Amino acid sequence: MLRRVGLAKRVLTTNRHYSTRFGYAHSRCLVFSDFGQPEKVLKWVASPPLCMNPIEGVYPEKPEFTLELGTGGKSAVPGNEGLVEIVSCGSKVNPSIRPGQWAIMSGPNFGTWRTYAQAREANLIMIPDKEGISPVQAATISVNPSTAYRMLNDFAGLEPGDYFVQNAANSGVGRSAIQIGRLWGLKSINIVRDRPGIQKLKEELRSLGGTEVITEAEAKDRRSMAKMTGGQPVKLALNCVGGESATNLARILGQNGHLVTYGAMSKLPFSVPASALIFKNIHCHGFWISAWSKGNEAVKSQMIIDILGWIRDGKFRDIPYEITKWSEATGLETLMEPVKRGISEYSGRKGIFLMEDD
Template sequence: MSSFALAYERFGEPGEVLQKVPIQPERTLKNSQVLVKYIASPINPADINTIQGVYPLKPASFPAIGGNEGVAEVLRIGPNVKSIQVGDKVIPAPAATGTWTTHRVLTEKDFIVLDKNVDPLFAAQITVNPGTAYRMLQDFVKLQEGDSVIQNGGNSAVGVYAIQLAKLWNIKTINVIRDRPDVDELRQYLKSLGADYVLTEEEIRKKEVMDEILSKVGKPKLALNCVGGQCATDCVRHLADGGTMVTYGGMSKKPVVLPTGSFIFKDHRFVGFWMTRWSKANQTSPKRIKMLSELSQLNSEKKLIIPKTIQVKLDDYKEVFETIQKGFSNSKYVFTFE
């Protein structure tokens, strides 16, 4: 059995420090060990930041295998394994187990079994992006049908899932994106997924534009922020009194600057959300299993589709990271091992 992984022995840029290396999974499994063969593993911004050494999640030791999520098929199980069977489709329960690899041996408690019929490319990225969108729409504000949400990074992977889930739950979305050469094409793509309004960062600053939109959907009770900087401030200006902004990213690498009036006169609430922390606290909780089951079901029913995805091989990792570094990509890159 030929087994390979993308591993690194020091922090740095992925294209420079990652190496494709052979690995030797254990031939004889002990007790609750499980041998899996990975099918697909996505490349998330957090994965890149982890390798760079600037993310709160750090590898336990070096050399470390890259990747935090993915979907695998169970090949063999140890003698004491009870809840997993050969042929099951599984995802890692904890983060930082190393998923950019053809094979992996972990313990039974390190995996969650998914429906075998779920799309592998969706299953590979179910824990981070759709999970983040689901939790932020569910956990911070009690949204009713007809309410509205404003978000920046509307074309991000989380943004795409937030648009679809909000549409399914009859919640209106105002989505902010950066201007770009293909902005009209991107605008139509997001609307095809269920976005009600798609605005550039310049358009959201135009009073006449926002007055017209808010007259139709009302001021949003919830704002989702993954950009920071001026764009976050602009979103706050349109938040309803008593509304909440959830910050889950900082792609602009600029601080979130908030108007004093938001605290004094508008009673706005500002909170952060990190899916990794939530998943660690709810690793195998009924709440997490219910969420994963519901997301899987929506995907199986074609009601929740993955963002534009480009499948790549481990051998092509240098070219992939060079492309990602250039930015303005509307696609999710996923390592596939078939």
């Protein structure tokens, strides 16, 4: 699964007044009217008005299908995440918000796969200073880096020098966790699946700040794991995979450790050994950034400022990504290309739509 990130060039911030300098905003968007395989349900509309999971309908929080997009039947625009540029504000909008400023979405289901949108202030988090930040960096901050930040900060009371362990360490969230961990003085054990060229991947993740990078098979060797940490307990485990990999994380955790599940890439359930629960007092949690974001708006804004600061100071590296340019002339075929690729294979790169003027 590959999440697509929409990068809307423009957004309007109120429903009171939304004309641009041309008198109106003409938006092109991808829409869907039913949940299902993205390549089957996505349609192309040009009217006033890349995570695949919301389109597949597998997230509990679903977008609302509406007639407001001017489509024949009810439909919704996909795209949870992205960066927008303000083009126009209504008279009642906070005067500190001005055209030219950047903003990201405050919650899920904004519908970023479109060239223009109309939004309320509450739907956006303003980027206070875009100096030194690329549009792609800002567009990809609110899910993966934010998830990693919260999981490292909120569950195990980690202190500098403490160990955490994670599987799928080469994922977007995993790469963020490695870097935030390094910035906070944490030591990380990073587990990845074996592959041709594994040494190159190991070196890359170490260069981000990973203390140890090992394969799933190496992570099962209890003796070498204990040697690796010098007997220090591992206090937190981040589980993106499930199945056997997650069970092994529970085994690696030390006394009173915390296992936080945020993904299920293998689509397999997992078991936690009774001994880990009874004798080691392991705590199991789930984390979902969308649910956390509700009611934590102020904390989220501060977290975004922290992450932007690291990016600006060159302390936080981009995730690997590939861009599909989207202008007025772009056809459905071109836009569906990365969507189809994202479903059939994991390329190791995030797909990003970049809206451009013709």
